[in-house]
Amino acid sequence: MLKLSKKVEYGLIAIRHIASVNNHISTVKEISEKYIIPVDVLAKVMQKLTKGKIITSYQGAMGGYTLARKAEEISVMDVISVIEGTQVGIAQCFSEVPENCSIYTNCTIKNPLGKIQHNLEHVFSSMKVSEIV
Amino acid sequence: MLKLSKKVEYGLIAIRHIASVNNHISTVKEISEKYIIPVDVLAKVMQKLTKGKIITSYQGAMGGYTLARKAEEISVMDVISVIEGTQVGIAQCFSEVPENCSIYTNCTIKNPLGKIQHNLEHVFSSMKVSEIV
DNA sequence: ATCAAATAGGACTACACAAGGCGTATATAG
DNA sequence: CTATATACGCCTTGTGTAGTCCTATTTGAT
Ligand code: SF4
Ligand code: SF4
Numbered sequence: 596m597l598k599l600s601k602k603v604e605y606g607l608i609a610i611r612h613i614a615s616v617n618n619h620i621s622t623v624k625e626i627s628e629k630y631i632i633p634v635d636v637l638a639k640v641m642q643k644l645t646k647g648k649i650i651t652s653y654q655g656a657m658g659g660y661t662l663a664r665k666a667e668e669i670s671v672m673d674v675i676s677v678i679e680g681t682q683v684g685i686a687q688c689f690s691e692v693p694e695n696c697s698i699y700t701n702c703t704i705k706n707p708l709g710k711i712q713h714n715l716e717h718v719f720s721s722m723k724v725s726e727i728v
Numbered sequence: 729m730l731k732l733s734k735k736v737e738y739g740l741i742a743i744r745h746i747a748s749v750n751n752h753i754s755t756v757k758e759i760s761e762k763y764i765i766p767v768d769v770l771a772k773v774m775q776k777l778t779k780g781k782i783i784t785s786y787q788g789a790m791g792g793y794t795l796a797r798k799a800e801e802i803s804v805m806d807v808i809s810v811i812e813g814t815q816v817g818i819a820q821c822f823s824e825v826p827e828n829c830s831i832y833t834n835c836t837i838k839n840p841l842g843k844i845q846h847n848l849e850h851v852f853s854s855m856k857v858s859e860i861v
Numbered sequence: 862a863t864c865a866a867a868t869a870g871g872a873c874t875a876c877a878c879a880a881g882g883c884g885t886a887t888a889t890a891g
Numbered sequence: 892c893t894a895t896a897t898a899c900g901c902c903t904t905g906t907g908t909a910g911t912c913c914t915a916t917t918t919g920a921t
Binding site (some may be wrong): 596597598599600603604608609611612615629630631632647667671675683684685686687690697698701702703704706707708710711712715718719725727 | 737763764765804806813836837839843848860
């Protein structure tokens with residue numbers, strides 16, 4: 596509960612790595628070996644980050660990945676959103692349509708939790724990749 | 729991911745309810761019916777909150793629960809910790825012994841995530857039950 | 862042309878956790 | 892004694908996480 600997935604952690608490690616080598620092209624093999632990350636899992640993460648326009652891919656021999664934007668312009672929240680695919684919410688009513696929660700109309704805590712949700716988003720959005728290199 | 733469990737939500741709803749009736753004794757049946765919460769699930773949550781000294785139980789007929797401390801002295805973090813039982817951490821190395829993570833020594837993001845963890849704890853700890861009544 | 866290196870992506874398994882249901886024991890007011 | 896209430900363990904079901912395996916496609920180098 597309240598835990599980041601390994602995929603997100605792997606994504607952050609990979610992005611930080613690319614930033615740390617001055618955005619030189621890096622391969623999945625290289626990163627997975629250096630940080631002992633399962634290569635297939637990391638590969639899928641990189642593909643998602645590519646689709647999310649956070650990194651850029653170069654196919655074929657001598658290919659790999661670079662950052663698609665400057666490290667100062669990538670937040671931890673960006674990485675989480677892209678990898679998870681779904682809206683990040685501390686409660687069902689924030690990540691899906693509110694009516695999905697069977698007790699929505701009776702719920703007395705959605706407003707206060709909304710405030711927490713907002714603060715949470717701020718914490719994740721304000722931390723940029725440039726700060727973790 | 730990053731979502732509160734229903735147990736925690738139920739616990740918060742229940743605690744807020746008791747606070748809202750000026751700490752008069754309340755039963756599981758009463759609360760579960762009012763907010764449409766499965767009675768068995770709520771019962772277990774209340775038992776955990778009792779063991780965690782957040783509420784006080786009165787057994788037998790005419791029994792029920794009251795708050796064990798003032799609403800201003802109960803934080804959302806207290807409720808989460810007691811109901812979950814385990815340490816709340818956004819990564820494995822914060823909620824268990826660090827060595828459990830197989831890539832701990834190679835991990836380059838544990839320090840920045842530690843900062844996020846700290847901010848997170850502040851957000852949950854600073855919100856008190858008295859603010860959600 | 863061929864080969865090797867690299868990304869792209871689908872299918873599948875194993876496991877852990879979340880959510881809830883059920884049954885029974887114990888305490889206590891009236 | 893009985894009705895009401897908490898205490899607590901066991902079990903099922905569904906969902907999500909983490910990881911493996913396999914194949915296709917792209918592309919630089921020989
Ligand atoms: S409505 Fe209340 S209970 Fe339902 S998800 Fe939102 S917060 Fe949780
Ligand atoms: S060490 Fe790094 S990877 Fe392992 S849990 Fe902590 S943060 Fe996540």
